[in-house]
Amino acid sequence: MSVRTLRIPTRSVRMIERNAMAFRHNWMVIFSGFVEPVLYLLGIGFGIGSLVRTIPIGDGHTVSYAVFVAPALMASSAMNGAIYESTFNLFYKLRYARTFEAVISTPVGVEDATLGEVMWAIGRGSLYSVGFVIVMLALGLVASPWAILAVPASILVGFAFAALGAALTTFVRQWQDLDIIQLALQPMFLFSATFFPVTVYPPALRLLVEWTPLYRGIDLVRGLTTGGVGPGLLGDVAYLAVMGLIGVTIAALRLRSRLLK
Amino acid sequence: MTDSIASPPISARNLVKRFGDLVAVDGIDFEVAAGEAFGFLGPNGAGKTSTMRMIACVSPVTSGRLTVFGKDPEVYGAEIRGRLGVVPQADNLDLELTVRENLIMYARYFDLAWSEGRKRADELLEFVQLDERAKDKVDDLSGGMKRRLTIARALINQPDLLLLDEPTTGLDPQARHLVWERLYRLKQRGVTLALTTHYMDEAEQLCDRLVVMDKAKIAAEGTPRELIAKYSTKEVLELRFPADEQPAIDGRLDGLADRVELLPDRVLLYTSDGEEAAAAVHRRGLRPESSLVRRGTLEDVFLRLTGRSLID
Numbered sequence: 001m002s003v004r005t006l007r008i009p010t011r012s013v014r015m016i017e018r019n020a021m022a023f024r025h026n027w028m029v030i031f032s033g034f035v036e037p038v039l040y041l042l043g044i045g046f047g048i049g050s051l052v053r054t055i056p057i058g059d060g061h062t063v064s065y066a067v068f069v070a071p072a073l074m075a076s077s078a079m080n081g082a083i084y085e086s087t088f089n090l091f092y093k094l095r096y097a098r099t100f101e102a103v104i105s106t107p108v109g110v111e112d113a114t115l116g117e118v119m120w121a122i123g124r125g126s127l128y129s130v131g132f133v134i135v136m137l138a139l140g141l142v143a144s145p146w147a148i149l150a151v152p153a154s155i156l157v158g159f160a161f162a163a164l165g166a167a168l169t170t171f172v173r174q175w176q177d178l179d180i181i182q183l184a185l186q187p188m189f190l191f192s193a194t195f196f197p198v199t200v201y202p203p204a205l206r207l208l209v210e211w212t213p214l215y216r217g218i219d220l221v222r223g224l225t226t227g228g229v230g231p232g233l234l235g236d237v238a239y240l241a242v243m244g245l246i247g248v249t250i251a252a253l254r255l256r257s258r259l260l261k
Numbered sequence: 262m263t264d265s266i267a268s269p270p271i272s273a274r275n276l277v278k279r280f281g282d283l284v285a286v287d288g289i290d291f292e293v294a295a296g297e298a299f300g301f302l303g304p305n306g307a308g309k310t311s312t313m314r315m316i317a318c319v320s321p322v323t324s325g326r327l328t329v330f331g332k333d334p335e336v337y338g339a340e341i342r343g344r345l346g347v348v349p350q351a352d353n354l355d356l357e358l359t360v361r362e363n364l365i366m367y368a369r370y371f372d373l374a375w376s377e378g379r380k381r382a383d384e385l386l387e388f389v390q391l392d393e394r395a396k397d398k399v400d401d402l403s404g405g406m407k408r409r410l411t412i413a414r415a416l417i418n419q420p421d422l423l424l425l426d427e428p429t430t431g432l433d434p435q436a437r438h439l440v441w442e443r444l445y446r447l448k449q450r451g452v453t454l455a456l457t458t459h460y461m462d463e464a465e466q467l468c469d470r471l472v473v474m475d476k477a478k479i480a481a482e483g484t485p486r487e488l489i490a491k492y493s494t495k496e497v498l499e500l501r502f503p504a505d506e507q508p509a510i511d512g513r514l515d516g517l518a519d520r521v522e523l524l525p526d527r528v529l530l531y532t533s534d535g536e537e538a539a540a541a542v543h544r545r546g547l548r549p550e551s552s553l554v555r556r557g558t559l560e561d562v563f564l565r566l567t568g569r570s571l572i573d
């Protein structure tokens with residue numbers, strides 16, 4: 001394919017409008033993704049929390065177990081919402097509904113469509129995180145005024161995973177492949193310092209965990225809601241932003257060569 | 262819209278489309294003038310859809326030169342698409358939206374205001390007689406209704422150029438006539454039409470000028486009249502023989518016509534005088550099950566250019 005002129009995808013908002021319109025017919029599904037992390041919070045955060053009591057979060061601080069787990073679940077809910085949209089729903093639109101074929105016959109280009117899909121997925125993830133932070137506030141699990149930044153931080157987590165999901169989905173051939181993505185996310189959810197600190201791991205394993213994107217997201221959100229704010233958080237931000245940008249670029253390039261045949 | 266006067270809506274020079282090793286369009290030249298209805302005929306796989314998709318700016322040109330409204334699709338894709346209406350060969354309606362929402366949303370893709378989109382959607386639903394199905398899901402429509410909705414959708418931005426890839430495939434006769442009438446009206450309003458079709462009557466009805474494509478190349482170009490005059494005869498004698506008889510093959514039809522075309526179900530004799538040819542067939546002792554004299558049509562042009570004829 002030859003070089004094309006780069007264009008700023010200003011029409012990406014059309015994709016959001018389209019998804020919102022379709023969503024009105026099927027809005028109940030939104031709850032399924034929201035309820036899960038809340039159940040984890042109640043079951044594990046408070047359930048296990050009644051046994052564990054407090055947990056160290058570095059520099060000598062300790063917090064209650066529920067306060068420790070809640071931000072991890074907040075980051076995970078942003079991931080879940082974003083990933084669900086950018087894998088299952090995006091795959092359906094690409095593979096079965098031919099939605100994009102119609103869209104790119106209009107002034108809306110492939111870049112617009114890609115970015116719009118990613119933004120929509122971020123939106124779903126953000127909705128979950130906002131809902132979750134409200135639950136946290138109601139249950140008194142926010143320990144620092146920095147928590148005000150936990151919402152934008154979750155949006156960043158959503159961006160990173162929406163972009164990753166979209167990029168991966170462009171390689172997906174069948175529904176079963178999506179299960180593989182889910183299967184990879186499951187251990188990441190369980191072991192990214194979600195329910196216990198990384199200090200429990202041997203050094204090599206710890207290093208590995210610290211390089212997973214969800215760990216970065218959790219580290220960032222947890223730092224903000226517990227008040228453990230340090231320069232390390234900027235590293236998390238950079239990691240997630242770069243991952244998101246790479247993901248979006250791969251997704252756009254792949255979709256372009258797939259749709260513009 | 263100064264360019265619509267200065268440059269033709271579509272111009273192709275030595276246009277090539279390749280998919281890997283496969284050459285789908287092999288160096289074709291054509292030009293479509295403003296307000297014209299231009300047709301692409303040709304057998305399956307001839308390269309019609311590949312050509313249409315390049316014009317629609319959704320398929321990069323492999324080589325050669327293509328301009329739409331005088332502009333390069335590579336550079337001005339979004340701008341060109343804003344002035345196009347596209348009916349793709351395979352429907353790609355939005356299955357998650359209702360009939361009416363499909364049109365409203367499409368209007369948004371062209372940056373029309375919501376209120377304008379709703380207004381046009383309602384007008385167009387009436388135009389293609391689907392107003393009673395406005396609230397239905399697209400999947401609940403019949404195949405022909407989906408086709409009509411796709412045509413309506415292509416008109417939402419009031420395009421200057423309408424690209425129709427087999428627009429009436431799957432339509433019942435009433436719906437086809439409805440679509441022809443609608444397309445004719447659009448043409449009267451100055452909309453340029455480029456269409457592909459496998460229906461020769463459709464091509465004769467709608468097209469001012471057409472090309473016959475075969476094996477990725479243009480085999481002939483002209484008005485329907487010119488093509489019929491050049492590649493067919495004034496009259497055609499159609500004969501049907503019992504399945505076990507193959508008179509043309511054993512040479513018993515030799516010399517009775519300018520050209521003989523053997524089709525699976527019938528034999529066509531190209532001649533200036535069909536009645537005379539029918540009498541001659543009879544004189545040779547052949548007894549076809551049925552015989553019919555008709556005028557030469559585009560179908561004959563098509564067969565001549567894209568099929569294999571026995572005597573040429």
Ligand SMILES: Nc1ncnc2c1ncn2[C@@H]1O[C@H](COP(=O)(O)OP(=O)(O)OP(=O)(O)O)[C@@H](O)[C@H]1O
Pocket residue numbers: 261280283284285303304305306307308309310311312350
């Ligand atoms: N995306 C693609 N990838 C690979 N080959 C393709 C692709 N699209 C079309 N082709 C090939 O290009 C050739 C021309 O196809 P095209 O769809 O343009 O034919 P057509 O004239 O529209 O045929 P039909 O009347 O059946 O619609 C065919 O051999 C087809 O297999």
Ligand SMILES: [Mg+2]
Pocket residue numbers: 309310311350426
């Ligand atoms: Mg075709």
